[in-house]
Amino acid sequence: KNKKIDDVNILTEVWDAQRIHDYKHNKETRGASIEFDEYDGAIDCVKYTTSDITYTTYLAFVPGAVLADMYERHKTKLLERNVRVFLSQRVKVNKGIRDTIRDEPNRFCAYNNGITVVAESVEISKDKDGFQINSVDDFQIVNGGQTTASLYHTRKKFKSDLSKIFVQMKLMVIHDDGIESGRERLADILVPKIGQFSNTQNTVKMSDLSANDKPHPELARISTSMPARDPSGGTMNTYWFYENSRGKWDELRRHENTQAKRRVYDSRYPKRQRFDKGMLAKVWYAYHGKPDVVSKGPQKCFAFFQRDFISKLGEDEDMVAFFKKTIALLMMWKS
Numbered sequence: 001k002n003k004k005i006d007d008v009n010i011l012t013e014v015w016d017a018q019r020i021h022d023y024k025h026n027k028e029t030r031g032a033s034i035e036f037d038e039y040d041g042a043i044d045c046v047k048y049t050t051s052d053i054t055y056t057t058y059l060a061f062v063p064g065a066v067l068a069d070m071y072e073r074h075k076t077k078l079l080e081r082n083v084r085v086f087l088s089q090r091v092k093v094n095k096g097i098r099d100t101i102r103d104e105p106n107r108f109c110a111y112n113n114g115i116t117v118v119a120e121s122v123e124i125s126k127d128k129d130g131f132q133i134n135s136v137d138d139f140q141i142v143n144g145g146q147t148t149a150s151l152y153h154t155r156k157k158f159k160s161d162l163s164k165i166f167v168q169m170k171l172m173v174i175h176d177d178g179i180e181s182g183r184e185r186l187a188d189i190l191v192p193k194i195g196q197f198s199n200t201q202n203t204v205k206m207s208d209l210s211a212n213d214k215p216h217p218e219l220a221r222i223s224t225s226m227p228a229r230d231p232s233g234g235t236m237n238t239y240w241f242y243e244n245s246r247g248k249w250d251e252l253r254r255h256e257n258t259q260a261k262r263r264v265y266d267s268r269y270p271k272r273q274r275f276d277k278g279m280l281a282k283v284w285y286a287y288h289g290k291p292d293v294v295s296k297g298p299q300k301c302f303a304f305f306q307r308d309f310i311s312k313l314g315e316d317e318d319m320v321a322f323f324k325k326t327i328a329l330l331m332m333w334k335s
Contacts, residue, residue, distance in 0.1 A: 011073055031119070031140035032074040039066045042125065042132035045171075054186065055174045058122065058133060064101075064108065064151050064165030067115075070139075071152040075255060080212075082145040082245065097150040105164040114168030115144025118191050122173055136171065142194050149251070215310070215319055216244040216277065222323045228273070236267060240327050241274045249274050275330055281305035283329040 003010040036042050045060035071078060100108050120138035124131050141148055147167060154160045174190055192212065220242045227237035243249050249269065256262045278298025285293045285301060293304050 009072070031080050031138045032070070032077050034070065034136045034139045036066075036134060036136075039069055042134045043169075044129070045124070045131050045133050047124070047131050053175060055172050055190070058124075058131075058169075058171040058173075060133060060169045060171065061109070061166040062115075062169050064105075064162035064167055065155075067148050067167055068151040068155050068162055071148050072156075076248070076251060078139060078141050078148065079145045079245070080140050082141055082143070094146055094150055097147060098154050101151065101154045101160050101162070101165065102158055105161070108165045109168060112147055112167065113144070114170065115147055116142050116194060117144075117169060117171040118142055118194065119171060119173050122171065133171070142191060153254075212244075213306070213310075215317075215322075216242075218319050219280075219323055219326075220244040220248075222320060224269075226320070226323065228327070238267070238273060239269050240330070241269045242280070242323075243274055243276045246276065272334075277305075278302050279330070280326060281309075283326065283333045284309060286333065287329050 003012075040063055043060045043062060045058045047056065047058055049056045097112065100111050104111075117136075118138075118140050119136045122133055122137070123135040124133055126132070144167075151162060151165070151167075155162055172194070174186055223240055223242035226239070228240055230236045230238055241249055249271075253262060253265050253269075256265045276298075278301060281302040281304070282294050282298060284305065293301055296304075
C-alpha cells in the first residue's frame, strides 16, 4: 500500500529475480503491474474473446481518481507503447479535457473517447453480477495518454475533485501462443496498428507512429545513459536527449516538482541537446549529401529515413557507435 509522510508519497516496489535480470540485460521497458486492490478495488467489466482466440477484450469504466493515482505512481511507464507522452495543457485538445474536468465532470464520460490499453495478462474473478478485473500485468496505454495525464495534472494544479469522473477503458490481452509472422510476434504487429487507428484526439504525426519501432527505443535508452562532456568546459556530465516519443523531455521535466530539481534536470539534459526523430533524419541526409530530401521538412524527411536508412540497419548493428555518430553530426549541424 502507498503511504504518505507529511507531503511525501512513499511508494514500495518489489524487485524479483526476473526484474533484476531484465534490468541488467537492458531489456525493453515493460509497462506497469497494476493491482486494483491497491486503489479502489476490482473493476467491473464485460469480456469478449475473438472467435480465433487471438485476443480478449475487456470493457470497463475506471474512476478518474484511480487513473490519476496510477499515473502519479507509475508516470510515463504507463505510456511505454503510446506514440506520445503528455503534450501539456497548452495544446488545444488538452485545454478542453482540463476544462471538462474542472467545469463539467459529470459529462466527462460523454465527451471523452476514453483509453485503450494493451496488456500481457489480466487476473479476473466472477460473481453473480459478472466479471471483475483484479490485476493487470504490463499495463500500457496506447491511446488516452493525454486523458490520463490531464486527470493527474489538473487534480494536482487545481485541486480538482475527480470523484464524479469515470473513464471508459478498452483493455486488450493479445494471445501470441507461438503465432508469428516471419520473426514478429503477433503483439508486435497488432499493438502499433491499435495505436495508429485509435489515436484521433490530437493530430498524430507520421513520425509519432514510429516512436516504438526499432531502433528508436534503444537509441532513447542510450541517450540517457551515455554522458557527454560539459559544453561549457566544466566537469558536469550532460546528455544528448533523444525524444523518440513527442513531448517526453517536457513531461519528465514537469515531474521534477521543485525549481531546484528542474535546474538540475536542465543542466543534465540541456534543451539545446534535445533532438527528435525529424532532426535525426535531417542530419543523416545532410551528411549523405541529400539537400533535396532535407528540405522536404522533418516529417517527410523522417519517412524517407525510415524507409531507406533505418530499415537497412542490421540486428548486429552497433547502436552505441551509431548514436555517437549521430551526435557528431548534430554538433556539426548546430555549428
